[in-house]
Amino acid sequence: MFLLFLILYFGNFGIIYFTLKGKKQCFLLLRQQQFTVQTILCLSETVSQQMIKFASNLNRESLLDVTGIVMAAPQKITGCTQEDVELSVTKIFCVSQAIPRLPLLIEDAMRSGAELDEEGPQGKAGQETRLDNRIIDLRTPTNQAIFRVEAAVCKLFRDILTEKGFVEIHTPKIISAASEGGANVFKVSYFKGSAYLAQSPQLYKQMALCADFDKVFTIGAVFRAENANTHRHLTEFVGMDLEMTFKEHYHEVIEEITDTFVSIFKGLQENLSEEIATVYKQFPAEPFKFTQPSLILNYAEGVAMLKEDGITMGDEDDLSTVNEKRLGKLVREKYDTDFYVLDKYPLAVRPFYTMPSVTEPGYSNSYDMFMRGEEILSGAQRIHDPDLLTERALHHKIDLTKIKSYIDSFRYGSPPHGGGGIGMERVVMLYLGLNNIRKTSMFPRDPKRITP
Amino acid sequence: MFLLFLILYFGNFGIIYFTLKGKKQCFLLLRQQQFTVQTILCLSETVSQQMIKFASNLNRESLLDVTGIVMAAPQKITGCTQEDVELSVTKIFCVSQAIPRLPLLIEDAMRSGAELDEEGPQGKAGQETRLDNRIIDLRTPTNQAIFRVEAAVCKLFRDILTEKGFVEIHTPKIISAASEGGANVFKVSYFKGSAYLAQSPQLYKQMALCADFDKVFTIGAVFRAENANTHRHLTEFVGMDLEMTFKEHYHEVIEEITDTFVSIFKGLQENLSEEIATVYKQFPAEPFKFTQPSLILNYAEGVAMLKEDGITMGDEDDLSTVNEKRLGKLVREKYDTDFYVLDKYPLAVRPFYTMPSVTEPGYSNSYDMFMRGEEILSGAQRIHDPDLLTERALHHKIDLTKIKSYIDSFRYGSPPHGGGGIGMERVVMLYLGLNNIRKTSMFPRDPKRITP
Numbered sequence: 001m002f003l004l005f006l007i008l009y010f011g012n013f014g015i016i017y018f019t020l021k022g023k024k025q026c027f028l029l030l031r032q033q034q035f036t037v038q039t040i041l042c043l044s045e046t047v048s049q050q051m052i053k054f055a056s057n058l059n060r061e062s063l064l065d066v067t068g069i070v071m072a073a074p075q076k077i078t079g080c081t082q083e084d085v086e087l088s089v090t091k092i093f094c095v096s097q098a099i100p101r102l103p104l105l106i107e108d109a110m111r112s113g114a115e116l117d118e119e120g121p122q123g124k125a126g127q128e129t130r131l132d133n134r135i136i137d138l139r140t141p142t143n144q145a146i147f148r149v150e151a152a153v154c155k156l157f158r159d160i161l162t163e164k165g166f167v168e169i170h171t172p173k174i175i176s177a178a179s180e181g182g183a184n185v186f187k188v189s190y191f192k193g194s195a196y197l198a199q200s201p202q203l204y205k206q207m208a209l210c211a212d213f214d215k216v217f218t219i220g221a222v223f224r225a226e227n228a229n230t231h232r233h234l235t236e237f238v239g240m241d242l243e244m245t246f247k248e249h250y251h252e253v254i255e256e257i258t259d260t261f262v263s264i265f266k267g268l269q270e271n272l273s274e275e276i277a278t279v280y281k282q283f284p285a286e287p288f289k290f291t292q293p294s295l296i297l298n299y300a301e302g303v304a305m306l307k308e309d310g311i312t313m314g315d316e317d318d319l320s321t322v323n324e325k326r327l328g329k330l331v332r333e334k335y336d337t338d339f340y341v342l343d344k345y346p347l348a349v350r351p352f353y354t355m356p357s358v359t360e361p362g363y364s365n366s367y368d369m370f371m372r373g374e375e376i377l378s379g380a381q382r383i384h385d386p387d388l389l390t391e392r393a394l395h396h397k398i399d400l401t402k403i404k405s406y407i408d409s410f411r412y413g414s415p416p417h418g419g420g421g422i423g424m425e426r427v428v429m430l431y432l433g434l435n436n437i438r439k440t441s442m443f444p445r446d447p448k449r450i451t452p
Numbered sequence: 453m454f455l456l457f458l459i460l461y462f463g464n465f466g467i468i469y470f471t472l473k474g475k476k477q478c479f480l481l482l483r484q485q486q487f488t489v490q491t492i493l494c495l496s497e498t499v500s501q502q503m504i505k506f507a508s509n510l511n512r513e514s515l516l517d518v519t520g521i522v523m524a525a526p527q528k529i530t531g532c533t534q535e536d537v538e539l540s541v542t543k544i545f546c547v548s549q550a551i552p553r554l555p556l557l558i559e560d561a562m563r564s565g566a567e568l569d570e571e572g573p574q575g576k577a578g579q580e581t582r583l584d585n586r587i588i589d590l591r592t593p594t595n596q597a598i599f600r601v602e603a604a605v606c607k608l609f610r611d612i613l614t615e616k617g618f619v620e621i622h623t624p625k626i627i628s629a630a631s632e633g634g635a636n637v638f639k640v641s642y643f644k645g646s647a648y649l650a651q652s653p654q655l656y657k658q659m660a661l662c663a664d665f666d667k668v669f670t671i672g673a674v675f676r677a678e679n680a681n682t683h684r685h686l687t688e689f690v691g692m693d694l695e696m697t698f699k700e701h702y703h704e705v706i707e708e709i710t711d712t713f714v715s716i717f718k719g720l721q722e723n724l725s726e727e728i729a730t731v732y733k734q735f736p737a738e739p740f741k742f743t744q745p746s747l748i749l750n751y752a753e754g755v756a757m758l759k760e761d762g763i764t765m766g767d768e769d770d771l772s773t774v775n776e777k778r779l780g781k782l783v784r785e786k787y788d789t790d791f792y793v794l795d796k797y798p799l800a801v802r803p804f805y806t807m808p809s810v811t812e813p814g815y816s817n818s819y820d821m822f823m824r825g826e827e828i829l830s831g832a833q834r835i836h837d838p839d840l841l842t843e844r845a846l847h848h849k850i851d852l853t854k855i856k857s858y859i860d861s862f863r864y865g866s867p868p869h870g871g872g873g874i875g876m877e878r879v880v881m882l883y884l885g886l887n888n889i890r891k892t893s894m895f896p897r898d899p900k901r902i903t904p
């Protein structure tokens with residue numbers, strides 16, 4: 001017994017149903033998750049004329065419960081994932097009838113990448129329509145594949161880190177004060193007072209390390225009240241965060257993180273090749289390239305590569321999104337990798353809690369990581385000395401009274417530590433070479449969308 | 453090389469340091485996560501008088517980097533987890549000095565359960581003080597153990613469900629309308645408008661099933677704006693949610709969930725017996741009992757047991773917290789289990805989307821699950837027929853315009869399904885027999901606490 005969605009009467013996308021030989025038989029194309037199978041009802045002792053008529057009148061996307069005999073197909077069936085067999089139906093039951101006029105057709109949601117994003121007469125399956133009707137949109141084989149890749153990314157992240165001795169923690173989303181200065185933070189009414197939604201679990205990860213948890217990770221919602229309507233920003237996304245103590249050098253942290261990424265990439269290649277191929281079929285992209293060990297470039301080297309390529313920028317300027325993309329291309333040409341680390345950012349462009357470099361004044365022990373030229377992780381060694389932290393906060397003109405409890409966290413014995421925060425939807429988007437983060441968030445949130 | 457926290461100079465809890473034989477040697481008791489080791493500095497070629505003096509002047513809870521030789525202890529060391537060895541120090545480096553007057557002492561946070569919750573002169577390590585100074589509090593072996601048990605619960609939940617074919621999804625916390633009528637929901641300022649924090653991922657889990665994901669789970673923050681200051685309520689907690697389609701009967705869902713719980717309980721027994729023993733040492737409790745298969749009682753049977761025990765209540769009244777506890781005791785006496793399911797709740801006490809029972813009018817296909825007499829899961833078969841859903845919403849006098857998109861979700865072909873939501877912190881609290889949910893939330897949130 002199966003539960004399958006009726007895609008259409010076989011053989012004709014445009015016509016609602018299609019039977020052959022004076023209605024003595026009827027073909028149905030049925031779908032279950034990523035798989036499709038051809039089904040046939042033939043007039044016989046068990047299959048009546050009425051049954052064929054009933055089947056012919058079912059609406060597309062209705063959910064059917066079908067019993068039948070699996071039979072070798074007389075010839076290879078094209079257009080189905082099950083090419084060698086068909087199902088000869090003996091019983092058919094409609095579990096749930098779909099309405100006749102669907103607000104979105106699966107075949108529209110399945111058009112190739114270029115067609116899909118076009119406006120105009122084809123535009124009925126444009127991104128907004130698809131997201132408005134996400135339940136139907138998510139039924140495409142591509143979406144079934146994307147969210148299985150996403151589940152695998154999280155599973156790999158957790159399994160790899162658990163194996164390395166990290167402990168999973170859960171950090172609060174409701175916080176009493178805006179963690180990083182107060183910009184871009186959502187305010188919440190909290191009984192008679194108010195609170196904020198956490199922009200990152202960073203402080204709590206750090207507190208867990210100060211509480212001797214040594215290495216921690218957490219996966220959870222993070223919130224950014226940025227009015228940024230771009231292909232890569234969401235107001236709510238899933239953060240894959242990790243933080244760890246180290247013994248000698250913050251590069252121990254970089255090594256642990258890059259090693260985790262490489263294991264994730266390998267795990268996806270090994271276990272999800274079918275799903276990845278399914279996505280590429282609708283949205284063609286070059287397979288994701290990475291090296292082992294991962295490429296680590298100093299920020300200064302990155303800037304030099306850009307300058308050599310004709311970009312004008314100061315040595316300690318921050319990278320624009322455009323320049324990040326460009327550097328990604330240059331790195332791919334030179335080093336043949338879509339994943340790399342940019343290390344030792346200028347101190348001036350990083351948050352106050354970033355550890356300054358001792359050996360290279362003006363720079364810091366901080367890094368970003370990139371996939372296909374877009375940032376997917378930002379991280380650093382954090383200052384664990386309360387006096388230095390105070391000094392840096394004052395330098396950034398931060399009101400010390402607002403971060404007193406943060407600074408006090410380091411007064412009870414605290415280890416040197418570093419970590420980073422990873423945007424889950426970005427990792428999936430860039431690994432698969434997709435062009436919009438809304439494709440990798442099941443129910444995306446942006447400044448203009450909080451439904452469905 | 454190790455990073456260890458200095459607990460105290462060995463042999464004397466009350467005095468800050470303690471050296472022997474005219475300062476020719478000094479003992480340190482060091483801690484790393486759940487483990488403690490005795491360390492000795494002896495005047496020698498490598499250990500100078502100054503070194504001993506330096507070590508003697510370190511503040512408790514300072515973080516040390518120690519190099520030394522592991523040696524068999526001349527006699528069993530009591531009061532350390534490492535009883536058979538001690539560490540003879542050759543190098544000692546203070547990574548981070550703690551302030552001399554700590555706001556909370558570890559030995560106060562480690563008092564036995566009864567002492568700990570007492571007020572009065574001992575009260576300085578009462579719950580509020582401990583939570584105010586959570587970084588220090590979390591360093592106790594008990595807390596190190598509790599949060600490792602918690603991490604294991606999540607890991608087991610995910611691994612077991614993944615094995616069963618469930619797909620992990622992520623659901624938005626920011627939603628446009630209060631999902632269940634509007635009470636107890638936090639309001640968020642959202643750019644120029646407003647939004648709410650999700651009280652549960654239920655609608656999104658259901659949508660994922662309607663989108664043919666078949667079986668899904670999600671672990672994430674859920675928010676309840678209830679002004680409930682009890683031992684078992686938090687305003688933000690971690691929900692372990694699952695939802696699945698079924699073929700014949702909603703008991704397939706109950707079976708899948710109870711099977712998952714039993715596997716979690718077994719996994720904890722097998723892999724975390726040391727951590728569990730550590731918790732029981734500070735907070736004595738009877739080991740958690742369960743049966744396999746799990747006990748499923750009908751609601752009516754539960755009510756009958758209570759009535760027989762002298763409770764006065766109507767057959768279709770909801771269970772009060774006190775009666776739930778009492779029923780838990782009766783069930784334990786009769787069936788020798790701390791875990792059971794109460795099935796077929798009266799329809800009137802459940803939300804509008806609960807599937808009514810066809811065979812037993814007045815009842816519903818819904819269930820709660822209990823650990824040590826407290827509810828840890830609430831679940832049901834949900835109505836997947838838009839007409840019945842409309843009828844039930846009208847019966848509950850719910851404004852149909854506010855739930856239109858929810859009802860529309862079921863118009864495109866939708867499978868029969870059910871599921872439930874589990875309070876993670878409650879599961880850990882009740883499995884370990886703890887008396888307050890704040891003990892199993894790393895940074896708890898309640899109506900009066902949103903720090904640290």
